[in-house]
Amino acid sequence: MPSLADNNPDLDPAELNDEIAPTLADQRLLLFSIFIIAGCSLIYELLISSLSTYLLGSGVVHYSVTIGLFLFFMGVGAWLAQYRRTNLLVAFIQIEIALGLIGGLSAVILYAVYAWSQYYYPAMLIVIALISILVGMEIPLLTRVIEQGRGIRQGLSDVLATDYVGALLASLLFPFVLLPYFGHLLTAFSIGAVNLLVALLVVLHFRKRLKKPYLLLSSAVLAVAALVLASTFTQTFTGILERSLYQDPFVFSTQSKYQKIVVTERGRDLRLFLNGSLQFSSLDEYRYHEPLVHLPATHSRDLERVLIIGGGDGLAARETLRYPSVKEVALVDLDPEVTNLGRDLEKLKVLNNAALFDPRVTVYNDDAWRWLEKDGDLFNVIIIDLPDPDTADIARLYTVEFYKKVARRLSVGGVMITQASSPWLQRNAFWCVASTLDSVFESTQAVYSNIPSFGPWGYVMASNLPFNQQRQFPAATRYVTEENWKFTLQHPNDLPPLTLTVNKLQTLPLMQYYAEGYEALQNGE
Secondary structure, eight states, X not given: OOBHHHHOTTSOGGGSTTOBOOOHHHHHHHHHXXXXXXHHHHHHHHHXXXXXXXXXXXXXXXXXXXXXXXXXXXXXXXXXXXXXXXXXXXXXXXXXXXXXXXXXXXXXXXXXXXXXXXXXHHHHHHHHHHHHHHHHHHHHHHHHHHXXXXXXXXXXXXXXXXXXXXXXXXXXXXXXXXXXXXXXXXXXXXXXXXXXXXXXXXXXXXXXXXXXXXXXXXXXXXXXXHHHHHHTTHHHHHHHHHHHHSSSOXXXXXXXXXXXXXXXXXXXXXXXXXXXXXXXXXXXHHHHHHHHHHHHXXXXXXXXXXXXXXXXXXXXXXXXXXXXXXXXXXXXXXXXXXHHHHHHOHXXXXXXXXXXXXXXXXXXXSOHHHHHHSOXXXXXXXXXXXXXXXXXXXXXXXXXXXXXXXXXXXXXXXXXEEEOOOTTTTHHHHHHHHHHXXXXXXXXXXXXXXXXXXXXXXXXXXXXXXXXXXXXXXXXXXXSOTTTGGGGGOOOTXXXXXXXXXXXXXXXXXXXHHHHHHHHHHTTO
């Protein structure tokens, strides 16, 4: 069987340490290893990106930065791999062991740094650099080994093809299986263990051709045992870390397919968080939901059919059902975990008056954009109760294109309203939403509220006809009443209206406005 020196005449045979060209079985095992490690490396990218987005928002920024850093440091690793000239399989196994440990602990490390220090970004950079340098080294090392049996042309083609297929599998597994069912910490532990199992498999297969195989074997076994042991404390770790992020005791916590859902409670204060962002406090949520619902409801010409986009907690539906004239409420919320929470969590069901069990309410767990495109009846009132536009997925639901779909489903004399973030803390984002609606509808009106748990808050109401109040407010309202509702339409003197760039699907300037406002808030400006 030819030696490496036969296929690499430029190498000094003394440097090759008696390595021999791999057999067909060896090549298959190494290609299978590449398939697995390619998937693992992509999952680490997605894991760190999604965790950073969960903790800090700005999904596009964190995904872009993480992928860019991964690619850069993988290039550094590929460059460094050229300096390893002997014992290539040993080097690969050592890299896999290191990668399994670092990658397996990456989520808990980043979570802890965020919870207990101000150095998340330096820690993220270090973790990304270590993981991606190791990933960048292992593929060239295995490629050089496989080339000895298949030649450079076929070997490189097989390695790259296998690598890409592994990445495809990982891109499907992460959003649909790993994140929803395992969460960040257990996903990291599991993928780290997979890297270590690959190392064990290679050690066992090549044990007769490796120097000190039992040392490598014992190192891999100990690393696997450490990750398995750590994974048994996943719930403990999660509880400790999340308690440091949230001020109050947990009532409910889960990772859905789309987001992290947390409910906390202290005394009479029940709070819902989605991806770390507060959605409501039971102490003052009526100050949010009453303007959101009752302003459009009292200004619409008719009030029989209402569409709520978002609002899976059932609180907007509760306010809507105060009107006896309402015959149908369609509630469209992407995440079934949220609507199930609105139905099944007893404390939330009490708060929303069991609104989601009312026979007039029909819940659709669907993407709002896709749902509006379907043929359907018109609505007298459309209430858009979505999270703030800090990601492209959410910001697209604040665009001209989306509002045109909304307008198409609004009846003559109907009124729509959307939450639009804080006119004080996110002033440009707020007026970007207003400018966007103004480009679609004949009449628009800013609406203001003061919510202690949020601060100054705003909505924008729109219609294709001039606004005229058609009916009285329900008697049970606590914040917006028949006597004082007009104060919600008054512009504060220090927050005059702005005309800003319209939010369009191709450019999404609203995301930039929101990011700038968030950064200014973080910097205390």
